[in-house]
Amino acid sequence: MDAIISPKAIQTEFPECVGDLLTSDPVVQMSHYISHGKTTTLEHCCAVAYFSMRLSRTLHIQIDETSMLRGAFLHDFYLYDWHVPVSGRKLHGFSHPAAALRNARSHFSINRLEANVIEAHMWPLTLRSMPKCREAVVVCLVDKYCSFLETMGYRYRSKFMRYIPVRRGEVNG
Numbered sequence: 001m002d003a004i005i006s007p008k009a010i011q012t013e014f015p016e017c018v019g020d021l022l023t024s025d026p027v028v029q030m031s032h033y034i035s036h037g038k039t040t041t042l043e044h045c046c047a048v049a050y051f052s053m054r055l056s057r058t059l060h061i062q063i064d065e066t067s068m069l070r071g072a073f074l075h076d077f078y079l080y081d082w083h084v085p086v087s088g089r090k091l092h093g094f095s096h097p098a099a100a101l102r103n104a105r106s107h108f109s110i111n112r113l114e115a116n117v118i119e120a121h122m123w124p125l126t127l128r129s130m131p132k133c134r135e136a137v138v139v140c141l142v143d144k145y146c147s148f149l150e151t152m153g154y155r156y157r158s159k160f161m162r163y164i165p166v167r168r169g170e171v172n173g
């Protein structure tokens with residue numbers, strides 16, 4: 001992926017699209033949980049949003065960028081530590097997209113594209129929840145790319161991450 005998005009673009013365009021999410025207590029709570037490796041779920045969602053923006057701009061894919069970014073920021077909004085087994089909870093890989101969508105709908109107004117981005121991001125694992133729009137296809141692919149990097153121990157911190165104006169880690173709960 002080239003067409004790197006400048007720090008200034010990140011600092012101005014992200015708040016325009018997802019400003020309410022960047023300052024939301026429930027969204028910031030994702031910094032309490034680990035996604036893969038040493039990456040928090042909040043960092044993972046920031047990375048998926050950033051790389052989805054980069055991929056769609058590099059390939060000139062016609063998308064609703066705001067819906068894609070909002071869906072990407074909320075795609076793992078399940079708010080629990082998936083590494084801790086809880087009796088009665090279904091397998092995380094299969095169930096967390098639906099949990100994330102439930103949480104997203106309970107805190108924000110979610111449109112049709114955003115809902116599909118969230119519920120289909122684990123496809124083909126979630127066989128019947130498949131991407132039905134370009135926004136969901138991009139996020140589904142980028143989520144796998146980011147998850148692989150994180151599992152291999154890659155850290156985003158020194159790159160684009162510091163320019164995303166999201167509150168980090170000062171929320172109780």
Ligand SMILES: [Fe+2]
Binds near residue numbers: 075096121122
């Ligand atoms: Fe996920």
Ligand SMILES: [Fe+2]
Binds near residue numbers: 075143147
């Ligand atoms: Fe994810």
